[in-house]
Amino acid sequence: MTRFAPPTLYQCPACAGYFKRSGFRSLYFDDEIPDWSDGRNGNWWARKSGNVGRCPSCSGIVWIDDAEKLMLAPQEPRQIGPIARVWHLLTGDRSGRLREEREWKVLPAVIQQAEYFDGLVHAHDFIEALTSFSSDAQDRETYLRRRIWWASSDHLRGQRGVSLIALPSVAEDVAHANMQRLLELFEHDPKEQVARGELLRQVGRFDEAVAVLRAVKPDGYSEVKAVKIERLARAGIAELQNLKATPVRRSTREGATDLPKFGGVAW
Numbered sequence: 001m002t003r004f005a006p007p008t009l010y011q012c013p014a015c016a017g018y019f020k021r022s023g024f025r026s027l028y029f030d031d032e033i034p035d036w037s038d039g040r041n042g043n044w045w046a047r048k049s050g051n052v053g054r055c056p057s058c059s060g061i062v063w064i065d066d067a068e069k070l071m072l073a074p075q076e077p078r079q080i081g082p083i084a085r086v087w088h089l090l091t092g093d094r095s096g097r098l099r100e101e102r103e104w105k106v107l108p109a110v111i112q113q114a115e116y117f118d119g120l121v122h123a124h125d126f127i128e129a130l131t132s133f134s135s136d137a138q139d140r141e142t143y144l145r146r147r148i149w150w151a152s153s154d155h156l157r158g159q160r161g162v163s164l165i166a167l168p169s170v171a172e173d174v175a176h177a178n179m180q181r182l183l184e185l186f187e188h189d190p191k192e193q194v195a196r197g198e199l200l201r202q203v204g205r206f207d208e209a210v211a212v213l214r215a216v217k218p219d220g221y222s223e224v225k226a227v228k229i230e231r232l233a234r235a236g237i238a239e240l241q242n243l244k245a246t247p248v249r250r251s252t253r254e255g256a257t258d259l260p261k262f263g264g265v266a267w
């Protein structure tokens with residue numbers, strides 16, 4: 001099960017408002033979650049813990065690394081009934097319930113009422129966020145462009161016959177330019193060679209995709225994924241794929257039928 005750690009209180013760098021954010025205690029992936037070839041998984045929890053989101057006070061885009069981390073977010077104590085209150089008084093408040101209540105009551109209302117930070121989830125928010133940092137912040141650009149890339153394929157992600165969204169959420173020219181820029185960002189990054197191979201496959205540069213994927217350094221995971229994507233590239237298949245799905249869908253692209261040995265392979 002995915003569990004969240006107790007929320008932390010942050011202060012917005014733009015408006016000085018307070019907000020709460022939960023980190024993860026543990027992550028759980030069940031077998032039902034598709035293994036998408038572009039690396040997106042079923043991260044429903046991203047909204048609560050994303051690295052970039054909107055401040056609930058000023059609605060501005062905030063990178064969590066830019067916000068001041070203050071302390072564990074105070075939690076409102078449970079109400080104390082009249083009989084329990086007498087008992088706590090008589091026993092010297094051994095359980096600390098009266099102390100917790102006093103500490104909560106002296107907190108400023110802006111801290112008591114702090115809302116949760118909402119991680120960005122929509123393509124238009126990620127596109128807007130591209131303008132929210134200096135041009136030398138390449139890790140932030142990569143983070144945003146990878147999510148725009150994922151969002152541009154969300155209408156293709158069916159699970160049990162139902163897509164996440166019905167229509168593309170990113171205009172075709174924006175999606176294309178974004179992929180070209182990601183290819184530049186990933187070119188010399190050894191950690192991103194599987195993603196680079198997948199991008200090359202999706203834009204139809206199959207020979208380059210195969211060359212990049214064959215050169216992926218084994219780490220117990222990346223090379224397995226690289227082999228699966230390489231097979232798709234060799235078969236001339238450019239569409240997004242669930243790498244867990246079997247059999248592999250045959251592409252209607254010209255030339256794909258020349259490589260029938262890749263169709264119907266159970267991965």
Ligand SMILES: [Zn+2]
Nearest residue numbers: 012015055058
């Ligand atoms: Zn703010």
